[in-house]
Amino acid sequence: MPSPVSYTLKGKVGVITVDNPPVNALGHPVRAGLVAALDQGLADKQAEALVLIAAGRTFPSGADVREFGKPPIPPILFEVINRFDAATKPVVAALHGTALGGGLELAMGCNYRVAAPGARLGLPEIKLGLIPGAGGTQRLPRVIGIEPALGMILSGDPIPAAAAKQAGLIDAVIDGDLEAGAIAFAEGVVAQPLPRIRDRTDHLAKDDRAPLTAKRAELAKSAKHLVAPQRAVDAVEMVLDVPFDEALKREREMFLALVETPQSKAARHVFFADREAARVPGIPAETPTRTVKSAAVLGAGTMGGGITICFANAGIPVTVLEADAKALERGLAGIRKNYDSLVERGRMKPEERDARLGRIKGTLSFDDLAGADVIVEAVFEDMAIKKEVFSKLDTVAKPGAVLATNTSTLDVDEIAAVTKRPGDVLGLHFFSPAPIMRLLEVVRGKATAPEVMASGMSLGKTLGKTAVPVGVCFGFVGNRIMLRYALEAELLLEEGALPQDVDRVLREFGLPMGMFGMVDLAGVDVFYFIRQHEMKHRPKDAERLPRILDRIAQQKRYGQKTGAGFYRYEGRTALPDPAIEALIVEESKRLGINRRTISDDEILRRIVAAMVNEGARVLEENIAYRPSDIDVIYIHGFGFPAWRGGPMFHADLVGLPKILADVEEFHRRHGERWKPSSLLARLAAEGKSFASLQGR
Numbered sequence: 001m002p003s004p005v006s007y008t009l010k011g012k013v014g015v016i017t018v019d020n021p022p023v024n025a026l027g028h029p030v031r032a033g034l035v036a037a038l039d040q041g042l043a044d045k046q047a048e049a050l051v052l053i054a055a056g057r058t059f060p061s062g063a064d065v066r067e068f069g070k071p072p073i074p075p076i077l078f079e080v081i082n083r084f085d086a087a088t089k090p091v092v093a094a095l096h097g098t099a100l101g102g103g104l105e106l107a108m109g110c111n112y113r114v115a116a117p118g119a120r121l122g123l124p125e126i127k128l129g130l131i132p133g134a135g136g137t138q139r140l141p142r143v144i145g146i147e148p149a150l151g152m153i154l155s156g157d158p159i160p161a162a163a164a165k166q167a168g169l170i171d172a173v174i175d176g177d178l179e180a181g182a183i184a185f186a187e188g189v190v191a192q193p194l195p196r197i198r199d200r201t202d203h204l205a206k207d208d209r210a211p212l213t214a215k216r217a218e219l220a221k222s223a224k225h226l227v228a229p230q231r232a233v234d235a236v237e238m239v240l241d242v243p244f245d246e247a248l249k250r251e252r253e254m255f256l257a258l259v260e261t262p263q264s265k266a267a268r269h270v271f272f273a274d275r276e277a278a279r280v281p282g283i284p285a286e287t288p289t290r291t292v293k294s295a296a297v298l299g300a301g302t303m304g305g306g307i308t309i310c311f312a313n314a315g316i317p318v319t320v321l322e323a324d325a326k327a328l329e330r331g332l333a334g335i336r337k338n339y340d341s342l343v344e345r346g347r348m349k350p351e352e353r354d355a356r357l358g359r360i361k362g363t364l365s366f367d368d369l370a371g372a373d374v375i376v377e378a379v380f381e382d383m384a385i386k387k388e389v390f391s392k393l394d395t396v397a398k399p400g401a402v403l404a405t406n407t408s409t410l411d412v413d414e415i416a417a418v419t420k421r422p423g424d425v426l427g428l429h430f431f432s433p434a435p436i437m438r439l440l441e442v443v444r445g446k447a448t449a450p451e452v453m454a455s456g457m458s459l460g461k462t463l464g465k466t467a468v469p470v471g472v473c474f475g476f477v478g479n480r481i482m483l484r485y486a487l488e489a490e491l492l493l494e495e496g497a498l499p500q501d502v503d504r505v506l507r508e509f510g511l512p513m514g515m516f517g518m519v520d521l522a523g524v525d526v527f528y529f530i531r532q533h534e535m536k537h538r539p540k541d542a543e544r545l546p547r548i549l550d551r552i553a554q555q556k557r558y559g560q561k562t563g564a565g566f567y568r569y570e571g572r573t574a575l576p577d578p579a580i581e582a583l584i585v586e587e588s589k590r591l592g593i594n595r596r597t598i599s600d601d602e603i604l605r606r607i608v609a610a611m612v613n614e615g616a617r618v619l620e621e622n623i624a625y626r627p628s629d630i631d632v633i634y635i636h637g638f639g640f641p642a643w644r645g646g647p648m649f650h651a652d653l654v655g656l657p658k659i660l661a662d663v664e665e666f667h668r669r670h671g672e673r674w675k676p677s678s679l680l681a682r683l684a685a686e687g688k689s690f691a692s693l694q695g696r
């Protein structure tokens with residue numbers, strides 16, 4: 001195999017070119033090739049300086065993902081960079097595309113860096129629960145200063161070439177041909193003494209620990225659960241008092257230790273899970289999708305208004321239909337208010353708002369929907385109304401239009417069946433607030449055509465969403481699992497816990513909000529409505545449901561919007577309410593339950609086990625295609641901490657036999673709702689994990 005790295009002498013400058021499509025990842029052949037080409041350049045008597053450049057679309061942006069989790073084959077990147085750092089001729093790294101992670105670390109091992117105007121530079125390791133492990137934490141602060149380096153390392157976000165030039169991270173921005181510019185630059189520095197980042201101290205005021213202390217204090221609040229950010233600060237701190245080579249060694253040890261942490265494993269899992277979610281089993285990636293150049297939305301309420309905004313934001317003209325003039329005016333005013341508030345907060349330019357509003361048209365006539373490529377229905381959650389609306393849509397929508405419902409709980413197949421084109425119908429389940437929440441469940445009905453499903457997934461991407469394919473059942477994947485553990489949370493109240501106990505435990509676990517805080521935010525009435533619906537449809541012999549939520553709703557305590565729900569509110573601050581405690585105690589008494597102290601551990605085990613057992617059922621029934629899809633849904637739609645990798649990944653880490661033992665214990669104590677999922681039981685018995693179902 002020819003090496004992916006070549007060496008060519010061009011005049012007095014030796015050019016080392018990495019050519020490892022698609023993204024010039026720093027896999028083993030590239031690393032070995034770099035060392036060989038460097039040796040060749042250093043030995044080449046005619047070369048007075050060297051340029052390191054990449055072919056194709058980008059400078060290397062980090063490791064080869066295929067090497068993840070495998071033992072590294074030498075030379076490791078750290079050694080390669082040391083070789084460049086020790087070069088006896090000036091080396092100029094020429095960057096284009098994205099110089100990220102190991103790529104930027106390699107560039108910082110060179111004497112000079114130049115970049116194309118569109119290049120972006122960054123150290124994104126933190127996003128995988130890691131720190132840069134090949135000198136990044138030691139070289140970056142030496143080039144741009146401790147505080148800016150902490151900013152880049154802790155955010156993981158790249159900066160554009162112009163900002164990199166201003167910060168001193170690169171020496172020149174090269175307009176025009178990058179290689180020619182880099183060669184010219186190299187020729188200009190041949191006579192200079194060799195600058196090395198390792199020798200620089202100009203940005204390091206002795207004992208200036210203030211930015212480090214400030215960052216630590218900030219992290220204690222914003223990222224208290226996370227290990228990698230703390231390690232990153234520790235690593236950067238070494239620039240003040242640890243000799244360079246020793247610091248590199250320790251940085252690498254810290255990096256290797258982080259690779260083994262559950263948090264980094266979780267982050268890597270989420271990285272792959274996000275990508276995998278885009279694939280729909282049985283529908284090849286090359287399946288043609290229908291072009292969406294125009295859209296329509298039915299209903300301009302909470303969701304319809306938000307979905308309309310999603311289309312307008314993506315540059316797609318959208319017609320929104322309401323039942324009457326008053327509702328339409330209210331809906332459009334809501335949309336306008338949403339944009340105005342962005343402008344007021346300086347998040348959007350007035351011209352941009354006007355452009356987006358210009359894409360939105362209101363109507364009362366179904367005839368105006370005839371031209372839309374996709375129509376999303378978001379009217380009341382009522383089967384009769386949905387059926388009526390879809391029958392009408394069937395008569396006006398153009399052939400080939402994708403017809404979607406945003407229903408949360410209703411049967412997509414039943415809705416599709418009222419049309420003469422059920423193959424064109426699917427669910428597009430947005431989450432509230434639709435313009436902000438990244439999750440989109442793309443619901444595949446029995447009759448949904450593969451092409452329509454593929455179109456729904458692709459539309460999700462166009463709208464900037466993480467689209468996850470799911471099947472039809474009450475609540476689909478996200479809400480179905482949520483309703484299961486919400487029920488468990490409410491039953492815990494009957495047994496002895498209080499809302500603030502359950503919520504505290506969930507927040508400590510890493511959720512941004514507890515269960516009851518979430519119910520209060522979404523609306524107690526919304527949950528009450530769902531429960532009423534459930535009561536109508538559940539079998540006669542089903543287990544009794546708790547009444548606490550019902551009683552709170554009946555008092556019109558709908559949550560934050562009415563100033564009281566499971567909590568009372570001062571502004572947005574939730575405060576425990578003695579009236580609710582009294583109500584809960586009264587319910588326990590009515591049921592003859594002796595209230596007991598429930599430990600935090602039991603609360604967590606009950607919620608997690610309920611989540612995982614229901615997740616396993618959802619998999620068993622093929623409503624979710626992969627355990628990792630449930631994780632993606634929970635991270636992007638329900639605030640499940642990404643650093644825990646999602647509920648199913650978390651279950652694997654805890655160990656399925658342990659989760660199953662919890663489920664079985666609760667089954668004995670609390671009855672049939674805890675019947676263990678057969679999938680969970682089988683995996684636990686076979687010593688397997690959910691991950692084993694994914695073949696990775």
Ligand code: NAD
Nearest residue numbers: 299300301302303304322323327378379380381407408432
């Ligand atoms: P909403 O009550 O805020 O809005 C519904 C809108 O539909 C109202 O403005 C109403 O005037 C309009 N409407 C009713 N009948 C109509 C008709 N025949 N033609 C045209 N417009 C009509 O309700 P929402 O919260 O926006 O929910 C809408 C749908 O989205 C429901 O199916 C709901 O289950 C689903 N959903 C809601 C949420 C949420 O958090 N609110 C999240 C995901 C999905």
